[in-house]
Amino acid sequence: MDAITELTKINFTALFLSVFAMLLGIKAMVSALGWATEKLGLETKWTRKRREERTLLLQTSQNLSALQKKQEADNKKSDRRDEEICSDIKKLTRMFVDKQIDDMRWEINNFATIVSEGRPCNKDSFTHCIRTYEKYEKILKENGLENGEVEISMDLIQEVYRQKLKEGF
Numbered sequence: 670m671d672a673i674t675e676l677t678k679i680n681f682t683a684l685f686l687s688v689f690a691m692l693l694g695i696k697a698m699v700s701a702l703g704w705a706t707e708k709l710g711l712e713t714k715w716t717r718k719r720r721e722e723r724t725l726l727l728q729t730s731q732n733l734s735a736l737q738k739k740q741e742a743d744n745k746k747s748d749r750r751d752e753e754i755c756s757d758i759k760k761l762t763r764m765f766v767d768k769q770i771d772d773m774r775w776e777i778n779n780f781a782t783i784v785s786e787g788r789p790c791n792k793d794s795f796t797h798c799i800r801t802y803e804k805y806e807k808i809l810k811e812n813g814l815e816n817g818e819v820e821i822s823m824d825l826i827q828e829v830y831r832q833k834l835k836e837g838f
Contacts, residue, residue, distance in 0.1 A: 766812055773805040774819055781822035784829045795830045802826075 706713055712720075780798045784790060802823050809816050 766808065770808060773801050777802055777819050778822050781825050784826055798826055
């Protein structure tokens, strides 16, 4: 019981202030020791660890900077490559459309030559040629081109077709 009464007599404020003062003193002594070791050129375990962490942080920062520069360069290169691919696709599309137009034009003009020479042609050949001409006109319209060569051939084909329809194929 005496121990309990002794505990009630303790000044806790003074105890708290004493512990706080001791901690401040220890902190000051550690700081002074760190300063002294640094001035003397001695390296302790925790100063070495702090230096290594600082070095690692700087190296990581440099690596991130280099990586960011490389990413920017790669993005620019990728954008240029995308533009080249887009340009190539446009060229190929243009070549394909030109080839398609040329093939249809040749087919219609060739059929007009056959008809003008009076060689025999069936109704399906005329129908096919007229549908080809409709596709030809559609492609020209879609690509903003004009028809100049095939109109005369189509006039001849349609005239002969009408004539044959009147005569009854």
